[in-house]
Amino acid sequence: MLGGSAEESTGTPALPGDTRMDAALAALYDSSGRGKSKRRSAGLGASAPTVARWLGDIRTYFPSSVVQVMQKDAIDRLGLAQLLLEPELLDAVEPDVHLVGTLLSLNRVMPEASRATARTVVEKVVREVEERIAQSTKTAVTGALNRAARTTNPKLRDIDWNRTIQANLSHYLPEYRTVVPERLVGYGRKSNAVQRDVVLAIDQSGSMASSVVYASVFGAVLASMRALKTSLVVFDTAVVDLTEKLADPVDVLFGTQLGGGTDINRAIAYSQSLISRPDQSMFVLVSDLYEGGIRHEMLKRMAAMKTSGVQVVVLLALSDDGVPSFDRDHAAALGALGIPAFACTPDQFPDLLAVALERGDVGEWADRNTAGQG
Missing domain, CATH: 3.40.50.410 (von Willebrand factor, type A domain)
Known part of the structure; x- marks a missing residue:
């Protein structure tokens, strides 16, 4: 519904919010030339302020999961990895695992001015993964590890019933259709x-x-x-x-x-x-x-x-x-x-x-x- 290739059938977006969403999408996805309207001028350019504004726009109009996909696509399609070395741009991104991977690939060429900000971005993602x-x-x-240790004198809650039954099959009583266990097998509690x-x-x-x-x-x-x-x-x-x-x-x-x-x-x-x-x-x-x-x-x-x-x-x-x-x-x-x-x-x-x-x-x-x- 949005994008240059949709305009012939849907027309240009009517609402201001839709227009801004359309522009944010066009800057990234119409820049390849596929289905791009002749009336459009797409792309983010090589300017950190321009990219920072675009990052702010997509965080305003789209949920976090979509923002992460768009950021990854911007890095892959438009070659924006080098711009991520600028602290003001790092402050604007939505941290995720793929962004961390990109930052780590730039680790050796990262200027000191960007390193502290990059570490903050990486740390946020790491703590979220850790919590998960x-x-x-x-x-x-x-x-x-507890199950790997076995004991023949387990407490009731620690009995391994499958192992116990296997160990006592010779004590099966057909008339009662049950096994009478003479030896219990249970999970041990190691130090x-x-x-x-x-x-x-x-x-x-x-x-x-x-x-x-x-x-x-x-x-x-x-x-x-x-x-x-x-x-x-x-x-x-x-x-x-x-x-x-x-x-x-x-x-x-x-x-x-x-x-x-x-x-x-x-x-x-x-x-x-x-x-x-x-x-x-x-x-x-x-x-x-x-x-x-x-x-x-x-x-x-x-x-x-x-x-x-x-x-x-x-x-x-x-x-x-x-x-x-x-x-x-x-x-x-x-x-x-x-x-x-x-x-x-x-x-x-x-x-x-x-x-x-x-x-x-x-x-x-x-x-x-x-x-x-x-």
Whole structure:
């Protein structure tokens, strides 16, 4: 109903509010020339004040979810990334995960005058993500670790009825059509000692921006739990260990550098050096598997890690962006090794953690719950 291509059938907008909405949309979407009215002059230009006014307009006329889409489209279609280095423009944007990814890709060229404002934008998004996922993650992990411990003298509320029935099938009484349990199996209650080691390895190539944000926040949440020993590394063609920064996921994100090449094999090799208790360890590789390193070495290392007893999972994406682009040959090769490779949303990740920490079948869980199976 709005836009140059609609005017032949609907006419120009009649109400002042509609006219301003039409102009805000035209500045972005008519600038490509597709369906653009000859009477229009669209585009945002290369002026920060002009863009700031446009950002203010779209926040006035559209809901937050639409504003985020339009901002992303403006960056992608009109090449406005460099303008985001200006503090006054950063103050006008609607923070979201995709904007954080763009800011992180500009991290190394960001002037000092913009850095504090950019950090504020990133921190706002991180805290919102943290609020969304922290409690569900802690609940899932705590429950999984408790269930992983078994006792033969459980309290009533801790009885694992499925395991108890399985353990007492020989005591089935046909006349009563029931099992008389001679031995109860229940969930144990472990101490606060470290029970599992978790290593997150995150691909920081440009296409993985949303996954980097979510994985960093998850890493910080897991690091806050004393029952887990959490390590986090990011990689392109080099590997950077950011474990010491896990107390603050914002510090983790500013320690990344989105873009560049990818050497997954090198990242796996470093991650192997962090694992000292294979049968009590979980390795999560977050990558689209477009390998720039040595393919057969990567697969060999992953197979060795799994054989040693490590619970290995490959996430092709950890985001809400839908089915990702990924190297299907590498995903299939990992699948043949018994290593599941699939996309996962942030809301699903706590359940995935629970299954993995209980040493459950992650591949079966992925088949039931996710899209983008490798």
